[in-house]
Amino acid sequence: MSRHDIQVHINGRTQHATVEGRLTLSDFLRGVAGCTGVHVGCEHGVCGACTVIVDGAAVRSCLMLAVQADGTRITTVEGLADADGTLHPVQQALRDEYGLQCGFCTPGIVMTLAALTAGATRPEPAQVMNALSGHICRCTGYQGIRRAALRLCGIAPSSPEQAHG
Ligand code: FES
Ligand code: FES
CATH class of the missing domain: 1.10.150.120 ([2Fe-2S]-binding domain)
Structure with missing residues (x-):
């Protein structure tokens, strides 16, 4: 099983991890980065529940591998509101x-x-x-x-x- 070191900027913090090549970005965000606001429904790009922003673009994270996100800036729903709780x-x-x-x-x-x-x-x-x-x-x-x-x-x-x- 191939394993890869990645570094991702998620909601303003840097996350380092070693991931299997087959790990989806959605599973990485939920299971490794703790961003459980990333919801997983269909797991094949249809429902849109897993959408996050990667380098400014809305992306279905179930269709992207975590290793493909190496070096990117990701925003999940947890990163949208201001620190004082003011909603986006x-x-x-x-x-x-x-x-x-x-x-x-x-x-x-x-x-x-x-x-x-x-x-x-x-x-x-x-x-x-x-x-x-x-x-x-x-x-x-x-x-x-x-x-x-x-x-x-x-x-x-x-x-x-x-x-x-
Ligand atoms: S889980 Fe449905 S589009 Fe990703
Ligand atoms: S699926 Fe329940 S609010 Fe949209």
Whole structure:
């Protein structure tokens, strides 16, 4: 079994580890780095629950090997809120719009939206909806998530058409 030394920057701290070549990034983050906010559902890139940000891009961590993450900067949902507990705007929007229920899908959705809204310009609603289409939620019916996403685009989802259309 091949083993590899890796160094990864996770949520502002540096982690060194020796990992098997077959270890997925999702299992590394949960089992080695202790980031259990990284949820694992389908394990084959469909549900989006395991999404984290790697060097600025939203990535399905079940489809990446830990060894491939060597030298990268990773943000998981644990690294988003401020140290004083102030929520990231994406987290706040989902909270305000009741965009979660059991919470299993939520960290992945949060990380996708956080990556999408990290730039200087606001994403277009179509971009955000397209990104959300890669996430499966079994609880909410998506409307609260959709309202939160529209808010992040600068659209107050106050009209029934925007909120529920
Ligand atoms: S667990 Fe990675 S996409 Fe479903
Ligand atoms: S809130 Fe339960 S799966 Fe989305």
